[in-house]
Amino acid sequence: MGNGVSSQHISKKIYLEVAGKNLSVSFSGGCSSQELKELIATGAGFNRWSDFTLEDHTGSLVPVSLSIAPNTPRTPYRVQRISSATNGSTSDREIVNEVLSRVSEEISRAFKSQDFLHDFSSRLESLEKRMEALKYAETIPSRGDLENYHQEMSEFQTHHVGVPSIVLKYGGKDTDSLAPVTYPKINLSDQALESLKRPSANIWDWEPSEMLCLIEHMFHELDLLRAINTDEQTLQQWLLAVQHKYRNNPFHNFRHCFCVTQMMYGMIHLLKLQDVFDSLDLVILLTSCICHDIDHPGLNNSYQINAHTELAIRYNDISPLENHHAAVTFQLLERSEYNIFSNVSKEDFKRLRSGIIELILATDMSKHSEIMTSFKGIQPTLDYNNNNHKKIIKQMLIKSCDISNEVRPTKVAEPWVDCLLEEYFRQSDIEKSTGLPVTPFMDRDKVTKPSAQIGFIKFVLIPMFETMVMVFPQLEDPVLKPLKESLEHYEHLKLLEDAKLEQ
Ligand SMILES: Nc1nc2c(ncn2[C@@H]2O[C@@H]3COP(=O)(O)O[C@H]3[C@H]2O)c(=O)[nH]1
Ligand SMILES: [Mg+2]
Numbered sequence: 001m002g003n004g005v006s007s008q009h010i011s012k013k014i015y016l017e018v019a020g021k022n023l024s025v026s027f028s029g030g031c032s033s034q035e036l037k038e039l040i041a042t043g044a045g046f047n048r049w050s051d052f053t054l055e056d057h058t059g060s061l062v063p064v065s066l067s068i069a070p071n072t073p074r075t076p077y078r079v080q081r082i083s084s085a086t087n088g089s090t091s092d093r094e095i096v097n098e099v100l101s102r103v104s105e106e107i108s109r110a111f112k113s114q115d116f117l118h119d120f121s122s123r124l125e126s127l128e129k130r131m132e133a134l135k136y137a138e139t140i141p142s143r144g145d146l147e148n149y150h151q152e153m154s155e156f157q158t159h160h161v162g163v164p165s166i167v168l169k170y171g172g173k174d175t176d177s178l179a180p181v182t183y184p185k186i187n188l189s190d191q192a193l194e195s196l197k198r199p200s201a202n203i204w205d206w207e208p209s210e211m212l213c214l215i216e217h218m219f220h221e222l223d224l225l226r227a228i229n230t231d232e233q234t235l236q237q238w239l240l241a242v243q244h245k246y247r248n249n250p251f252h253n254f255r256h257c258f259c260v261t262q263m264m265y266g267m268i269h270l271l272k273l274q275d276v277f278d279s280l281d282l283v284i285l286l287t288s289c290i291c292h293d294i295d296h297p298g299l300n301n302s303y304q305i306n307a308h309t310e311l312a313i314r315y316n317d318i319s320p321l322e323n324h325h326a327a328v329t330f331q332l333l334e335r336s337e338y339n340i341f342s343n344v345s346k347e348d349f350k351r352l353r354s355g356i357i358e359l360i361l362a363t364d365m366s367k368h369s370e371i372m373t374s375f376k377g378i379q380p381t382l383d384y385n386n387n388n389h390k391k392i393i394k395q396m397l398i399k400s401c402d403i404s405n406e407v408r409p410t411k412v413a414e415p416w417v418d419c420l421l422e423e424y425f426r427q428s429d430i431e432k433s434t435g436l437p438v439t440p441f442m443d444r445d446k447v448t449k450p451s452a453q454i455g456f457i458k459f460v461l462i463p464m465f466e467t468m469v470m471v472f473p474q475l476e477d478p479v480l481k482p483l484k485e486s487l488e489h490y491e492h493l494k495l496l497e498d499a500k501l502e503q
């Protein structure tokens with residue numbers, strides 16, 4: 001049996017087992033995760049809005065998302081309804097949905113008015129989204145998701161099915177939607193804590209709750225809670241709220257935030273930054289990394305500017321994304337339950353706020369040459385008592401961490417390139433289909449993995465880290481050396497790619 005979404009090309013099929021019966025569901029890359037969920041629910045014979053879980057043949061839970069791994073008829077996902085039948089009580093969400101669906105049917109019978117129905121269904125949709133926000137859905141890609149990315153990306157490229165509608169909408173995540181209230185406390189092994197300090201850490205090893213615990217650990221280990229006079233609970237609430245605000249983009253997601261923060265933590269230890277910066281500066285460094293891409297919509301500044309988006313209009317085309325990340329950061333901190341700075345003095349808050357804004361704005365790559373020139377300019381007279389010098393060093397530090405994936409071992413770094421290209425290709429597809437100028441380095445017809453990386457490593461990363469090494473020679477071995485190896489790796493891939501093309 002097959003259920004399909006009629007208006008799009010069919011690009012993916014998954015096999016299911018419901019109460020001993022087998023079925024399959026086909027769907028396209030153009031549908032949303034919610035539509036997929038409803039498709040599975042109705043295919044399984046449940047109410048469209050029923051909650052259910054999917055388990056693979058090993059008994060592991062499988063998240064319902066467009067990146068769901070394809071399976072075979074012999075390894076179907078077991079669908080289990082979560083309802084009165086399994087937990088003894090119908091969920092609130094289900095009751096609301098049932099009632100709304102019945103009311104909707106009644107109204108449609110009574111009024112038969114298209115306008116009214118349209119309005120009603122958008123209200124229903126927004127209510128559903130709010131209900132959805134009450135649940136803690138893990139949407140951050142994990143190592144297991146990487147294979148799915150590859151699969152999804154190649155299907156996306158093969159079929160050119162258009163852009164998932166969700167990418168076209170801006171609006172940000174609903175600021176009022178609630179972040180989950182807690183995350184499990186995880187015992188972190190000494191080995192994990194040790195690798196947390198190293199640029200070579202395999203960041204794919206950690207699941208979302210572990211990443212939260214690890215960031216929390218960084219604050220404890222550097223004794224930063226004391227510096228801002230806040231408690232563990234506020235820190236946890238804030239971290240959850242920040243995580244909740246990161247969107248499920250292929251690249252600009254919470255795991256990217258974690259990577260940048262982890263690299264900064266590594267730098268703090270490697271360069272013994274505690275000796276030259278005070279605790280507030282360390283708070284500024286870590287907090288800026290944590291929030292630097294918050295609520296990123298997956299479409300870059302040139303898109304924002306060319307498409308005259310709400311963000312570009314709001315910020316007059318001046319670093320629209322980075323301004324937005326900084327603004328969202330401080331919007332969150334306005335809420336007392338998330339305000340990790342509520343107990344600092346006015347003066348310290350002023351310093352924290354301007355420091356964080358400066359650093360987040362410095363991550364706009366259009367400021368790269370300007371910041372590099374300033375950094376080279378201060379080197380001959382470098383003075384850690386000079387606030388301007390300290391600002392420029394902090395800017396260089398966050399910039400280096402933000403683009404440091406290629407410093408990591410190949411097996412950790414390379415999947416990020418796939419994620420980045422997926423996000424880029426989605427953008428250039430939108431640009432093509434909407435008649436906007438196509439950003440050349442994002443064009444799927446022009447860019448390949450080696451071509452994207454060779455230029456970036458040669459002309460951006462190596463010159464930047466070589467300049468950093470002049471001030472921090474400790475970076476030579478753990479950072480510059482792997483970058484050079486990475487360049488060799490992509491040059492080798494490029495040769496293979498060229499040979500294949502010639503054939
Ligand atoms: N080609 C390439 N671009 C990168 C890489 N890492 C980061 N970038 C780009 O540099 C940008 C830095 O800021 P963002 O994280 O917002 O978005 C990032 C990407 O667009 C990389 O490894 N390769
Ligand atoms: Mg950014």
Ligand SMILES: [Zn+2]
Nearest residue numbers: 256292293402
């Ligand atoms: Zn970033």
